[in-house]
Amino acid sequence: MKFLKAPLLSLIALSALGLIFNFGLNAYFQLILLFAAVNCLMSMSLNLVNGYTGQFSLGHAGFMALGAYFSAYANTHWDLLPESVQAIEYFIYALGGGLLAAFAGLLVGLPSLRLKGDYLAIVTLGFGEIIRVALLNMDFLGGPRGYSGIPGFGSFLFSFIFASVWLVICFFTIWRVMHSTYGRSFLSVREDEIAAEAMGINTTRMKVRAFVLSSFFAGVAGSLFAHFTNFINPSSFTFLQSVNAVIMVVLGGMGSMTGSIVAAIFITALPEALRPLQDLTGVDLRMVIYSLSLILVMILRPQGLFGDLELSDMWRKYVRRSS
Amino acid sequence: MQDFIQHIINGVSLGSIYALIALGYTMVYGILKMINFAHSDVYMVGAFAAYYFARFLGIENNPGITTLITLLVVSMVCCSLLGLAIERLAYRPLRKAPKLNILITAIGVSLFLEYSGQVVFGADPKVFPEVMKDFVLFKIGDIELKSFDITVLIVSVIAMLALEFLIFKTKIGRAMRAVSSNASVASLLGVNPDRIIAFTFIVGSSLAGVGSVLVGMKYPKIDPLMGMMIGLKAFVAAVLGGIGNVGGAVLGALIMGLSEEMVVAYLSSTYRDAFAFGILIVILIFRPAGLLGKYSVEKV
Numbered sequence: 334m335k336f337l338k339a340p341l342l343s344l345i346a347l348s349a350l351g352l353i354f355n356f357g358l359n360a361y362f363q364l365i366l367l368f369a370a371v372n373c374l375m376s377m378s379l380n381l382v383n384g385y386t387g388q389f390s391l392g393h394a395g396f397m398a399l400g401a402y403f404s405a406y407a408n409t410h411w412d413l414l415p416e417s418v419q420a421i422e423y424f425i426y427a428l429g430g431g432l433l434a435a436f437a438g439l440l441v442g443l444p445s446l447r448l449k450g451d452y453l454a455i456v457t458l459g460f461g462e463i464i465r466v467a468l469l470n471m472d473f474l475g476g477p478r479g480y481s482g483i484p485g486f487g488s489f490l491f492s493f494i495f496a497s498v499w500l501v502i503c504f505f506t507i508w509r510v511m512h513s514t515y516g517r518s519f520l521s522v523r524e525d526e527i528a529a530e531a532m533g534i535n536t537t538r539m540k541v542r543a544f545v546l547s548s549f550f551a552g553v554a555g556s557l558f559a560h561f562t563n564f565i566n567p568s569s570f571t572f573l574q575s576v577n578a579v580i581m582v583v584l585g586g587m588g589s590m591t592g593s594i595v596a597a598i599f600i601t602a603l604p605e606a607l608r609p610l611q612d613l614t615g616v617d618l619r620m621v622i623y624s625l626s627l628i629l630v631m632i633l634r635p636q637g638l639f640g641d642l643e644l645s646d647m648w649r650k651y652v653r654r655s656s
Numbered sequence: 657m658q659d660f661i662q663h664i665i666n667g668v669s670l671g672s673i674y675a676l677i678a679l680g681y682t683m684v685y686g687i688l689k690m691i692n693f694a695h696s697d698v699y700m701v702g703a704f705a706a707y708y709f710a711r712f713l714g715i716e717n718n719p720g721i722t723t724l725i726t727l728l729v730v731s732m733v734c735c736s737l738l739g740l741a742i743e744r745l746a747y748r749p750l751r752k753a754p755k756l757n758i759l760i761t762a763i764g765v766s767l768f769l770e771y772s773g774q775v776v777f778g779a780d781p782k783v784f785p786e787v788m789k790d791f792v793l794f795k796i797g798d799i800e801l802k803s804f805d806i807t808v809l810i811v812s813v814i815a816m817l818a819l820e821f822l823i824f825k826t827k828i829g830r831a832m833r834a835v836s837s838n839a840s841v842a843s844l845l846g847v848n849p850d851r852i853i854a855f856t857f858i859v860g861s862s863l864a865g866v867g868s869v870l871v872g873m874k875y876p877k878i879d880p881l882m883g884m885m886i887g888l889k890a891f892v893a894a895v896l897g898g899i900g901n902v903g904g905a906v907l908g909a910l911i912m913g914l915s916e917e918m919v920v921a922y923l924s925s926t927y928r929d930a931f932a933f934g935i936l937i938v939i940l941i942f943r944p945a946g947l948l949g950k951y952s953v954e955k956v
Binding site: 383387389391444445447448451452454455456458459460462463466467469470572576579583587616617618620621623624625627628631632635 | 754759766770772927936941
């Protein structure tokens with residue numbers, strides 16, 4: 334059971350952190366923290382496709398929407414387990430939402446991942462839009478009115494622990510995958526597709542696998558989002574949400590897990606931090622600053638803030654050496 | 657039957673607007689192999705430039721041919737300046753960078769224009785100046801040919817013929833084709849690729865300017881996010897026809913315009929945006945190079 338040690342330890346650490354936040358912060362900051370957790374899931378999963386495998390997906394919000402709507406529907410219509418073990422039911426539905434998103438990822442990925450770079454971006458973008466338009470037209474899911482009355486956890490502590498469980502699962506799954514032969518294949522697809530093919534790697538299959546795993550966790554993120562906000566509507570999952578995820582991955586460094594976590598927390602906190610500026614100038618400058626920083630990062634530091642280094646690598650490179 | 661012909665006329669008129677914007681996408685792709693996501697927002701800025709200029713001159717309630725031509729020229733000039741600035745400031749530093757970075761930069765520029773547009777112009781829609789009076793030019797049976805549709809058709813055909821002349825009959829057009837097929841060899845033969853690329857951006861953006869005035873005339877409500885949907889559809893049209901291929905862009909745009917009109921007329925108007933992407937996905941699966949595109953073999 335040695336392989337469970339690190340995940341369990343980090344889960345305990347996160348839960349302890351949640352306990353501290355539970356008493357130390359007010360509800361406003363707690364909600365921001367929960368959204369940061371959702372965004373962490375989004376950016377970590379997108380990092381697998383955009384960062385490690387070198388493909389470009391612009392439809393991550395579509396998969397998130399699938400997970401969110403599945404969870405919302407299941408939680409309000411089905412009743413698998415008694416009230417006392419409600420959390421397990423939520424977990425199962427999140428899993429189901431993830432699986433639905435993963436299946437959709439397979440359907441989208443199989444044909445479109447044969448295409449190169451730009452086209453993939455457009456197809457995934459189109460797919461995200463199609464999901465959104467379809468949701469707008471589905472009356473039993475609320476249509477444009479949205480879906481309200483999704484049960485939540487009630488307390489911040491439980492929500493945070495639930496999110497931490499998924500964060501830990503996501504982080505360690507992707508981490509382990511990236512340090513296995515599969516991870517090597519993903520990286521080789523990114524570095525040079527033709528060379529990878531010459532080494533006997535089925536590049537399309539590798540891309541599809543990365544894409545499916547990534548959309549699974551996007552679905553889970555959607556499910557968490559539905560529980561935390563208790564209300565979803567199709568306009569929560571627009572093109573902008575996908576772009577947001579891309580910005581996190583790019584800012585954190587394409588191919589850096591810890592980088593995408595840091596960037597996700599940063600991007601979630603930034604609009605709140607910029608609120609005084611908005612009050613001061615009276616106009617919403619957040620997206621202008623976002624997009625400008627995106628362009629500047631691309632021109633000045635194309636590999637992102639962390640590059641493909643992890644926080645632990647940075648520690649080794651800069652801190653330990655100097656001592 | 658009469659309805660059907662009326663829909664065809666509307667579809668062709670819509671398609672020729674798409675074509676003007678799609679040409680910008682396809683020209684930039686042909687020469688740089690990049691999707692210029694910011695193109696649709698150049699188009700948006702063109703519409704606003706025309707709006708503000710018309711108000712500045714006080715001709716917003718003065719429909720007529722002169723107004724149309726003035727606004728077309730203003731919008732073309734503003735768009736080409738903006739296109740030139742984008743190319744110079746955002747894309748040129750990344751000429752040698754990986755494709756993914758250029759794509760992300762393009763999205764960044766597009767978002768930047770959209771949201772600075774919301775800050776500068778305000779997020780609420782504005783009413784585009786009355787460029788022309790909409791009247792029924794002539795009638796065949798129950799089929800009405802309106803002056804708007806005719807104007808759209810005439811202006812876009814003139815613009816496309818001018819483009820055709822520019823690309824295939826002039827010296828700089830030959831240079832553009834040379835850079836598009838191989839930039840490094842073209843530079844060995846005395847063509848400066850950077851200048852040609854800048855010129856391509858100017859031409860593509862000014863076509864977007866033409867499109868913006870025509871759309872403003874036909875659907876007189878402009879807002880900073882107006883470029884998003886029409887840009888995506890024009891892009892789909894360019895891919896449909898075979899991106900990088902000038903004739904293909906026009907063909908694809910006509911198909912898009914007609915099919916969208918038909919979907920709205922005979923199916924459901926809520927699905928028309930999803931339908932455009934549906935076409936795109938089907939095309940990319942069965943014929944990734946587009947209808948008129950050529951397959952290229954990747955050499956190592």
